[in-house]
Structures are given as structure tokens and as C-alpha cells.
Amino acid sequence: MNECSNGRLVSFLLEGDDVVSCEVCLEPFQPLNRPPKILPCGHNFCDQCLFSLCCHQQYYLLDSIKCPTCRSSFPTNVAIEAPTNWDLCKILENVQKGREVNVTVIHVPDTAAQAAAEITSSALRVRRSLTRTASKSHKERCTDCCRKLSSKILGKAARFCEQCNSKEKMSFTCLECCVNKHNGHTLLSLSQLEAEQLKVLGELRELRRMLVDTFSSSSSLPGQNIRNYTKPSSAAESDSLLTCLTKLDAAIKVVETSAVISPKKLCALHKEQIQQCAKLFTSNPALQDDSVADLENSKVSSYSQSTRVTLRSASFHNSNSLSLLIPLLPRTPLSKELSLLTHDLALRHPDEQRCEAFLKSASIITSILFEDVPVEQLPVFSDALLHCFCQANILSRKKQPFPKGCSRRVIWKRVQLAYTELMRHTSKSFLSYEPERVAILGDLAFLCSMYADVCDQATVTICMIEAARARVSEERLSEHEKQSFAQSLKEIDDHLLECRRLQKLQDLCTTKKKRSGKIKWLWKFIFRRCKQRK
Incomplete structure (x- = not known):
């Protein structure tokens, strides 16, 4: 690992984050399950993403691969055989040990089933006897063994288990029960x-x-x-x-x-x-300005097809997402500039000015996403970005001269930058199968089908990888959640298939135009030669 990359990773760890993530799938590296692979340029990627990118290049008969970060080119076989970055694995292990607040949970296998049954029955008897007098005591008790937990030692001798406490009532577990009965669970201390x-x-x-x-x-x-x-x-x-x-x-x-x-x-x-x-x-x-109210009546075809995080009632469906986002932002120069841009979104303004305003709004929202954003506000940011890019798609398809800053390729680059930041935030707060993360992935797949003429294959591949990763983790969901989860993944697959279909049609049309041009040139050449002979 070169000095620049190593210094960036160490500073990234010292800033307060517990993990270093792959720059393609945004999943955190794990020394055993997801080891980082280092390329000759010094950038790190997980084994799955690097293998998928290599397969993509080999599918198109390309013998080289470009680094997704610095765009340096390497042979495909070098990328496939990239070594594991053991230095980074060691850094991650040391940071995890240094920041570990929870108790070290060791799996202790049961050696005697009879002894376990006796312990369980005795614990049940103790729990029944203590529940009668629990209301008289103000001390906390362990949820498993009913041991008294004094308020003085509650922060050191007990933990809160997120998986086992589905109710809103607070209940703590002693350290011994954390080791024996809560192996691998997420344990939170009182602090x-x-x-x-x-x-x-x-x-x-x-x-x-x-x-x-x-x-x-x-x-x-x-x-x-x-x-x-x-x-x-x-x-x-x-x-x-x-x-x-x-x-x-x-x-x-x-x-x-x-x-x-x-x-x-x-x-x-x-x-x-x-x-x-x-x-x-x-x-x-x-x-709300009258200009913004005029924009609320604009219709976006297939806008509601994308999976939404915010639950929309009748009033929400017709509202402007930017007017929902602006009041939630802190008073900064960026938020003031975003509120001023809403005046340029009215239908009375020229299409060129409106398209530039939507793109500028998306750029400001992306700049705000560079900083830390509350998890609860991510759906509002996602709605606002999707609304801006959908309107920009409608305006950019109109047959009139637009400046280079409003071309569809420039818009797609803005989409890539914005959703890179959104996926970075969701990967830190949500697992791959949680609906919030799947919803933003559905938005990106929807935009891929909308901008199929300029969409790149790398973004489509990332969507496929994320959808496959979410599909593998489907077993952790309940039966009720699996239905909506399957519907969301089906919509993502449909959007990606539609994107590939439109791209193939575009390639066929381009090839047909080239062939027709060559045939016309050939007929002109034959006609000239025949005329010269006469």
C-alpha cells in the first residue's frame, strides 16, 4: 500500500469511524469474510467487487481493467490475482480491539444436555419467585438470571441487547448471561x-x-x-x-x-x-412560492414506480420534495442558495433555465451530503434528488439547443456523484436487506432505466451486486416483510432489464446507420465507375 493511501486510511480511522469500506459496494472490510484486495495503484477493494469487475471486462473481451478510484489501467489477470492487504487487516483488527466497548462474547458449547435442563429449570424457579417481589424493588434485574443489578454498577456490569429486547421497555443483561446466552448479539452499554x-x-x-x-x-x-x-x-x-x-x-x-x-x-x-x-x-x-406551487402540478411519468422510503399520502404525492427538504436544513449558505433556486423552477421560466436550476439544486444537495446527515432525513434527501433528476430528464429530452452543462451525459455524472454519497450514508446505517437501503437502490435502478442512453455499465453492475447481496440476506426477514422485499427486488430487476434492452436497441440503431451509410457510399462508387467507363 502506497504512502498516500496508507495515510488516508489511517486518518480515516482516527477521525472516529470504526470501519473502512470498499469504494465500490461501500460494505465494510472484514479480515476474514471480506478481506481487502490491493491493486498496484494502492487502492483497496473487496474480493467480490474486484472479481465482478474482472468478469465484466472479460465478458466484453477486454484484457485490462481500470481502477474505479484513480482510473489507472492494469491487466485483468493482475487484478484477479491481487494480493490481500494484510497491513490494512491488521489496522482494522487493532482498531476494533481498541474501540470495543461491549464484553467479549465467547461461545461455550453445551457439554451436558441434562445439566443445561437443570440450570434452565432452576432459573425458571428463581424467576417465578422473584417476579412476585420485583415491583417492590427499584433495582434493575437481569432478564435471564434475575440477578440484582445495582444502579452504581449498571454501566459496567450489564448490557442492553437489541436483538432480544423487541419491546419498548428497558431491560439489561448481566455480563455472564451476555457470554452464555447472547453470543454474537449487538450489546450496548449504558453510556x-x-x-x-x-x-x-x-x-x-x-x-x-x-x-x-x-x-x-x-x-x-x-x-x-x-x-x-x-x-x-x-x-x-x-x-x-x-x-x-x-x-x-x-x-x-x-x-x-x-x-x-x-x-x-x-x-x-x-x-x-x-x-x-x-x-x-x-x-x-x-x-411556498407560487412558482413552486406551479411545479407541483407537473407530472413525471413512472415517477411512482420507484420504491419510496417516505410514506406518501395524497398530499405528499403531489408536493414538491424540495419544499419538504429546505426547512429541515440548517441555516447555511448552501441552504439559502437552495431556497433561492426554487424561484427558477416555475413553469413560466424557459426550459433551459429550469433544467439548470434542477441540476444546481441536485449539486447543492450532494454537497450537503458530503457532511454527516441524520439518518431520519435520508429519505427526504432521496426524494428531492430523484425529483430533480426526473425533471431534468423530461427537460433534456425536448428538442431544443441546450448548453453543454445541461447535456444528458453531464446529468448522468451528477446522478453518479449524488447516489454515491447516498449509498455511502445508507451503508453506514442500514444493512443490505433493510428497506431503507433497498429503496435508494431502487431509485438508482429507476434512474438507470430513465437515462439508459448515457448510463454506464459500472453503475448497472453495482446495482446488480447490491441486489444480489440483498437477496442473499432475505432469510433474516419475516414472512410479511419478504413480500414487500421481493416486490422491491422485482422492480429493481425490471428497471435494470429495461436499461439493458434500451442500450441494445441503441447499439442496433447505431450499427444500422453505419451500415446504411456504407451501402450508400458503395452504390455511389459503383455508379461513378460505370459513368467513367461510358
Whole structure:
């Protein structure tokens, strides 16, 4: 590994991330299951992605492969036989050992079935006897052995298991039971739970401040109270604002007063407040310009075919995704520029100006995605990007001269850059089979079929790899989830097949034009020779 790549990886680890991911599939490297392979240029990729890229090149009878990062060219056999980067594997192992907060779980096989049955029966008897007096005691108890856990040692001697605690009630497990009965589970310490709760509390307070500032700035008269933030004629909207603020204050009070909240309950509470504020922003006409309202009536064919993360009601389906995203962004120069661009999206403006505005909006959203974004807001970012690129597709197909900055190839490069950042965020927060990640993959496959004339094979291959990886992990889902999961994967496959079909038709049309041109040239040549002989 060269010095530049090694320094970048070490600095990446020291910044706070626990993993280093493959730059193609964005899955984290694992020394045993997913070892990193290093190319002569110094960049690392997982074995599966490198093998898939080599197979793609061999399928088209190409004897070289280009590095997806620096575009350096190497022979295909060199890439197939790329060595494992053991230095990076050692770094990952050391970082994992240094940052490990949970207990070390060792699998202890059962040596005697009879002894295990006796232990289980005795534990059940102890649990039955202790449940009668559990309400009288304020101390926590282990969920498996019912051992008392003092609040003083709860942070060191107990862990919270995410897999085994599906309910919203908080329950802890002692370290001994973590080793014996929770092997391989995700275990969280008390300090981790408190840190996550403080993070959500800060985001809720920031959301309330943004809500009040936005509606106060949209008021016609300065210095009005909350009831007069909107126009006097919109009493229903003022009541909805009061209701939203009341629920938001109640949620903040719950998070502040509760000692520790279950991660699932905390996530549901945070998500509910985000969606409620988003609905309020989209339903308030004081925050929407007439030009944006005109854009809401524009229809995008097959726009609803893509798998959506945000649950859309009738009002959501016809709303502008940019007007939903802008109020959720912090007050920065980029967010101000994005809000100003909405004035150029109206139907009264020329198509060239509208196309440039959509592309500029997509570029600003991509720049915001370079930084850390809350996981709950990723669906809103995905909706806004998909809306921008769908509108740009419609405008770029119109037969009129467009500048080079609005060509379809330039638009597709913007699509690649934007969805690279989206996939990077989703790979950190979601597994390959979770619906949030599959939904964004469905958006990318949908755009591949929409921009089939300029779509590259590498993006299609990445979509196929991601879909195959999600299909392999289907067994972890429940029966109800498998139906929607299968439908989502079917839509992804249909979009990719449609993309390949259109690309083949385009190749046939290009070949036919070349052949017809050669035949015409041949007939002209024969006619001239015959005329010369006469």
C-alpha cells in the first residue's frame, strides 16, 4: 500500500469511524469474510467487487481493467490475482480491539444436555419467585438470571441487547448471561444509550428552534406571537403549528425527564416528530412560492414506480420534495442558495433555465451530503434528488439547443456523484436487506432505466451486486416483510432489464446507420465507375 493511501486510511480511522469500506459496494472490510484486495495503484477493494469487475471486462473481451478510484489501467489477470492487504487487516483488527466497548462474547458449547435442563429449570424457579417481589424493588434485574443489578454498577456490569429486547421497555443483561446466552448479539452499554439519547435531544431542540425561526420569519408582521406566525386568514394553519409545537415540546420533555429510553422507542419518537414537522412545512403556503406551487402540478411519468422510503399520502404525492427538504436544513449558505433556486423552477421560466436550476439544486444537495446527515432525513434527501433528476430528464429530452452543462451525459455524472454519497450514508446505517437501503437502490435502478442512453455499465453492475447481496440476506426477514422485499427486488430487476434492452436497441440503431451509410457510399462508387467507363 502506497504512502498516500496508507495515510488516508489511517486518518480515516482516527477521525472516529470504526470501519473502512470498499469504494465500490461501500460494505465494510472484514479480515476474514471480506478481506481487502490491493491493486498496484494502492487502492483497496473487496474480493467480490474486484472479481465482478474482472468478469465484466472479460465478458466484453477486454484484457485490462481500470481502477474505479484513480482510473489507472492494469491487466485483468493482475487484478484477479491481487494480493490481500494484510497491513490494512491488521489496522482494522487493532482498531476494533481498541474501540470495543461491549464484553467479549465467547461461545461455550453445551457439554451436558441434562445439566443445561437443570440450570434452565432452576432459573425458571428463581424467576417465578422473584417476579412476585420485583415491583417492590427499584433495582434493575437481569432478564435471564434475575440477578440484582445495582444502579452504581449498571454501566459496567450489564448490557442492553437489541436483538432480544423487541419491546419498548428497558431491560439489561448481566455480563455472564451476555457470554452464555447472547453470543454474537449487538450489546450496548449504558453510556452508549445515554449518548444516543442526548444526541436525539439536541436534534429535537434544534428542530424546534428551526420551526419557530422559519414561521416567525415568514410572518407578515414582526414581533407576533406563535398564534400569529402565519397569515390571519389561515387559522387552521396556525392551529396546526400550535399542535406541532405542543407535541414537539412533549417529546422533548419525555427525553429530558426519562433516565434511559429504549433505542426503538427513541427512534420512533424522533421519526414521528421529523415527519410531523415535514408535513407542517409542506402544508403551509406561507413557506411556498407560487412558482413552486406551479411545479407541483407537473407530472413525471413512472415517477411512482420507484420504491419510496417516505410514506406518501395524497398530499405528499403531489408536493414538491424540495419544499419538504429546505426547512429541515440548517441555516447555511448552501441552504439559502437552495431556497433561492426554487424561484427558477416555475413553469413560466424557459426550459433551459429550469433544467439548470434542477441540476444546481441536485449539486447543492450532494454537497450537503458530503457532511454527516441524520439518518431520519435520508429519505427526504432521496426524494428531492430523484425529483430533480426526473425533471431534468423530461427537460433534456425536448428538442431544443441546450448548453453543454445541461447535456444528458453531464446529468448522468451528477446522478453518479449524488447516489454515491447516498449509498455511502445508507451503508453506514442500514444493512443490505433493510428497506431503507433497498429503496435508494431502487431509485438508482429507476434512474438507470430513465437515462439508459448515457448510463454506464459500472453503475448497472453495482446495482446488480447490491441486489444480489440483498437477496442473499432475505432469510433474516419475516414472512410479511419478504413480500414487500421481493416486490422491491422485482422492480429493481425490471428497471435494470429495461436499461439493458434500451442500450441494445441503441447499439442496433447505431450499427444500422453505419451500415446504411456504407451501402450508400458503395452504390455511389459503383455508379461513378460505370459513368467513367461510358
